[in-house]
Amino acid sequence: MILISEMLGMAEFKEFRSLTGDFGINKRIRDIGIHDYESLEQISETFGEGDFVLTTLFVCRDDSKKAEEYICALLDANVSAIAIKEVFFKELPQRCVEKAKEKKIPLMFYPKDIYIEDIIVKIKDLLNDSKYSENLENKIKRISEGLASIEEEAYFIRDINQEDLHNIGVAYLKQKNVNIGKIKSDVENIRKVVSEVPGSKNIFLAVYDGGIMIFIDYEDEYKYKNDLDICMSSVGDTTEYYVGYEIESAEKIELKKTINNAITAARVCKFENKDKMSFEDIGVYKMILPENKNLGMIKYSNEVISKIKKYDLEYNSNLYKTAEKYIDNNGDVGKTAEDLNQHSNTIRYRVGKLKELLGYDKKSNDSFYVELYMTMKVSKLGMNEFIRRSV
Structure with a gap:
């Protein structure tokens, strides 16, 4: 599942024009529905909760009264959102907009030069990426909460320690005002930049709890900080994040502690109004937290x-x-x-x-x-x- 706000935050959807503002943008998309020829009676049987419906309203063709009936029927089916291609309509009756706001279902238009097939492919990719991202986030959460077995933690360390170096460092970039679409965009930017850096296999990224978690295996502390700086330089505006980081020996297999220390350091950044802190430097907060x-x-x-x-x-x-x-x-x-x-x-x-x-x-x-x-x-x-x- 992906959030509508996450989808709209992607560059591919920047030309989508919302009629309902921020109403319902935190709804989740589970699947895509295409409305072409379905009758009013078929809508409730074909579409439902979690569907992101794409339509040209072809079946209505310039009949605004009929378009109103079909849009209201889709809204009554409690779909997640409706996107209309600007072929036959560029506006909708106000009753549709008011009803969409009342039901908190985003209603939007997109340009006719954007192909429905391209939207479908992108959203399917997002749904697949979201499933992988959710699984990865759950793994990290299990480790941080002490629910993962020693074997699970060891397997995770093996996955992120591809260069087989001696130490693992964790940095947690907690976004100040959470925008999942922006977070995922920043993750992709970091991946693109580090892929061009020799030895980039030592950097592993994950979306985690309204932020970005960066795992870096390294030979010495200087290399770790240099790699972290490379990652940070790939983020458009680093002031959007509180950055906490911690280093640890992989031989100790104490990833739980390292993850939680990085999270704690990011929290302290917020309390102390600082952009970046290491766990080593948070002082008395080590005694206070958790x-x-x-x-x-x-x-x-x-x-x-x-x-x-x-x-x-x-x-x-x-x-x-x-x-x-x-x-x-x-x-x-x-x-x-x-x-x-x-x-x-x-x-x-x-x-x-x-x-x-x-x-x-x-x-x-x-x-x-x-x-x-x-x-x-x-x-x-x-x-x-x-x-x-x-x-």
Whole structure:
């Protein structure tokens, strides 16, 4: 299955003209249906859920009233989408458009110089690629969740370690605003570029959970980073992704850890507003993540943040923002004052209030800073919803 939004994101479909905007673009296509001569009575028997229907409305031939009846019949069959070739019609009655929006079924036109056969071939290819991609994604998910057997993991490593090198690195490019069509297009661009690079068999790509996972087997860390840079240069706009990466020895067969560390590093990029980070450089987040192993820490952080925000609400203060900037600036009062456009004495006063709320003497620094640092880092994870689900 493929998403309609994924299909429309491909270059081959850029001339398709939607009448229904974004309504229903997340519907899935399971098959292609061709409507030529079917009568109104036959439509419900011939087409159904999951079908992407291509038609010229030949059976209606310039009869807009009849076209309205046929389009409405297709909509009542709950197909996934309808694409009309601009041969006999270039517009449809407004009733069709409104009904399509109501049922969240995309309705579109495409130019008459595009052959139906070409569309069929492309969508069939997409459906086949999608099945392979889904199977590959499921394999990676099983490994990351610890559900794969040692043999399954070993077979997967063998598949990606075609050059039989000593180490495997994983990079996870998490798209900031998920567009599956764009992700798959970027994967194809990367494949095209690396295929022209000597030794490209050491690079293996997969679409994974709203992003791209890159497996690289390599001899040394310099080679790994160079290959990763080659892959990144093939992506049109790298700022569309958070990039987390990790390296590991293939001999240890710890691909689960390597995959999850790359995913974690990509998550931290989002929290810290950075484009690229290695797991080695994420610092205290190694202690905080994964959240389900640190529920006590998260609950405590939530209690502290609640105290701070309650104080802000009661006294119309700005302690939370001060705490956030104070930690971002590594405890530098002057820089915090500059960022918040406040006098440094105001920041010192607020830090003193934070110490009081956390139960510290105003002169105490070391333990207070560590506690506030951990609290604010956990707060950045936005874990309130997680806590509610877990208690």
